[in-house]
Amino acid sequence: MFVGSLGVLFRHQLPALLTELANRARVQSITASSAIEGVVVPDVRRAAEVIDGRAGVLRTRSEKELAGYRKTLDYLFQEDWHPLNLGLLLHLHRLLWSETEYGGGQLKTDDNLVVDRSPDGTQTVRFRPVPASETPDCLVNLIDRYDAAQRAGRHHPVLLVGLAVLDLLVIHPFADGNGRVARALTNALLIDAGYEVCRWVSLEQLIAESADGYYDALLASTNDWHEDSADPWPWLKYFVTVLSSAYETFAQRAASDRSGGTKQERVRKYVLEHAAPVFRLADIRSALPGISDQTIRLVLDQLKAEGLVTPDGVGRGAVWRRSPDASQLRR
Template sequence: MRSFADLDRLIGQVPAQVVMRLRDIDTGRGSEALYRHQLPALLTELASRARVESIIASSAIEGVIVADPQRARRIIDGDAGVLRTRSEQELAGYRKTLDYLFQEDWRPLNVGLVLHLHRLLWSETALDGGHLKTDDNLVVDRSPDGTVTVRFKPVPAAKTESYLADLLARYRSAQAAAKHHPILLVGLAVLDLLVIHPFADGNGRVARALTNGLLVDAGYEVCRWVSLEQSIADSADQYYDTLLRSTHDWHQDAADPWPWLGYFVATLASAYETFARKAAADRSGNNKQARVRTHVLKHAAPIFKLADVRTALPGVSDQTIRLVLDQLKSEGVLAPEGTGRAARWRRAPSLP
């Protein structure tokens, strides 16, 4: 609510660096329709990988980790059978939350939607999700020595529903007015949602999942093909630091949103750059077999699996990768170790 009380004052003057990155984002957005028309197979492949990365990364940020990657993938695919641990249950819950935003018509944006996302997040556990907090909460850091430091104080439980409803109403109005850049409005909505902290647990995951939905709703769909959650996990310290800096004095309507908005805009711009690189590589005249050969000889680790090449070269089939690996084997460049899915490949020692 606080961020949307006076948008002209708060974000009327956009820092030059943020302006430049917003231009990069809008340029990237302009290419989405072209890529969707020209590179449907690549986008399908990227979407599948981004989904897996997002579910695993957003969960891991909260300490929810399934150590076995193959087991995690089966959970995400819905093929794991009985979920054995709380972490597996929560991973499956985030899968449901993210899939709902990407695959269903979830609009309109209201309190009921936010409650439903929370309910989905906990739907595989014994907890009863979908309810706002009933007790005041604090966001704290716990040091290894047991010291507890309060990072910020969320909105009191008694005011949570009214603050949340007001935030979503103001956000909808601001997007409809189209006076300020829609990406800045999405970033502010996420910031306010996290300060309101409407739930006893699961606030970060609900906010990150909803970020994807709001971006797609605003016409910025790169989060379908490049995992923002993975980018956040890779820069977790900066993520938390910028959020903390932009929550100072929020309750007094004196917060500085630009540390957080600068990070948010840069993360999104970087995602578009990644998307453009992968699209350009797929559209280039390079033969796919040549791309596999170049990657294996110059970029892959000395010992690698076929799956590693698949991840590095989305849009290249396993059949093509195997063909090149067999060719390099016959040339004495690679040597196989093991068979089946566990098979690994080792480059000749004379190669870098």
């Protein structure tokens, strides 16, 4: 797994790539973390305007919440957010809701439940967070224990970040917005511990793509949390797997950028040798940042003419299928 020192290395060798990856990861993190909570702006172009601050008047609740998460994430990535304390958590929550009429920046005043809602309307309690009356003390205790554990250096910093996030989610300190605050803070704590990959690969996007695993791991590790007998390892295994996947994605994109050849040659090589048998244009775009959709479509048309790929569908839902023997070919 790459660590912070390699981030410094790539800043010198591939600065343009890192800038492109950072811009893309920012957009993905804002949209994915919001989508996990059902906050979606269907118009992709409009969502991009909201994220870039070019939208003007925000029209819907979802647009306002998207803009709020942008402020939260940007604060942690661009500002010196230290120290980690209760005031920081309240400030992040205030930023999250700053574009809405909702009163952010306050801890919950009533006990809450985390529930699953089935299509027939029934609800199942996933876990019971810390009571509202105990929340301030639990948060201060969590922060103090985390800081002490990081300074002691007896445990791997990634595990400590994972455990801190798990406890924060179980405390569930706010009436709404807990997941988004926790995911934004995860990025900052990882960067602080020397694991900077979330600057260039969106952890929130990876979580959204594995949402069932995310919720299953949380459920498995929150059982009996109040009795101090919960098993943190299902969550930690998931957390480490997501982080490892982010580094693998980063390595793949960096290797692709350094592999040389024209942009068309790089697209061709990726499609024939690395893409899944069934893939979308968006998969190529994600794997090869900095290459335009026009170039990707041009190469796909060429491969189609050679009988190496076949389109299935049109528009955003279209997929491409690689012929069985295409992966054996070379440029």
